[in-house]
Amino acid sequence: MNTPSVQPGGRPGSSPRKILQQMATTDEQFFPCPRPSTITVPERPCTLDERTRALVRLGALVALGAGPSAYRRTVEVALAAGATQEDVIDALICTAPTVGVARLVAATAPVSLALGYDIDADLEGVPSSVS
Amino acid sequence: VDQQHADLLRRLAINDADTLESVLRTSLLEDPDSGLLTTTRALVRLAALIAVHPSPASLHWAVSVALAVGATDVDIVDALVTVAPIVGLARINWAAPELATALDCNVGETGAE
Numbered sequence: 001m002n003t004p005s006v007q008p009g010g011r012p013g014s015s016p017r018k019i020l021q022q023m024a025t026t027d028e029q030f031f032p033c034p035r036p037s038t039i040t041v042p043e044r045p046c047t048l049d050e051r052t053r054a055l056v057r058l059g060a061l062v063a064l065g066a067g068p069s070a071y072r073r074t075v076e077v078a079l080a081a082g083a084t085q086e087d088v089i090d091a092l093i094c095t096a097p098t099v100g101v102a103r104l105v106a107a108t109a110p111v112s113l114a115l116g117y118d119i120d121a122d123l124e125g126v127p128s129s130v131s
Numbered sequence: 132v133d134q135q136h137a138d139l140l141r142r143l144a145i146n147d148a149d150t151l152e153s154v155l156r157t158s159l160l161e162d163p164d165s166g167l168l169t170t171t172r173a174l175v176r177l178a179a180l181i182a183v184h185p186s187p188a189s190l191h192w193a194v195s196v197a198l199a200v201g202a203t204d205v206d207i208v209d210a211l212v213t214v215a216p217i218v219g220l221a222r223i224n225w226a227a228p229e230l231a232t233a234l235d236c237n238v239g240e241t242g243a244e
Contacts, residue, residue, distance in 0.1 A: 047209050058175065059182075060182040063180070086166050093165070095175060
């Protein structure tokens, strides 16, 4: 994308490359968290603690088949808020009846990576059962 | 469709938990190995459910389960608000009145109770 043909409106100074990069990496400046700037929600205290909110967000991400960066950021927030690795895995598992096996399996590798466990790299050293 | 299968379809459509557990061969609620609070698990499931645009029956069931295990009305609304940036306005606009109904709270067409 050396010569952008379209300049997105409302984001002066941001190149298409930069915008796509921010979107792909769930950049906080592009996606103000927890609420996007386009949604006006009256400020009110949230009764859920940050750890629970992060796990709730994880449930929604699994259901939608989110990208790795979204999982990474959410898991980071959950862990920083006091969730354990087991909590994150338990939250992933408890979505299974709701989202189905396909979504669960698809989410497992990126969530694992967010927890510091690279399943793909690990599996590379395991002989395949299929020749 | 014979009577047996008609009954099965009807039970699935109303989110009959026993039937779903039988079909899925898993418990919808119980997980003795989980260290999460049952309220947290209920809210995580609710979030996942909102994201997949469920039938009202499923959403109402999830809300009733969350309330039964100790979540409050406010917890449920906060779960909806928490996932709003992720699932988007379309999902939220659909889910909000359904949640209100499940919470026995009439928000009306204008959004004002």
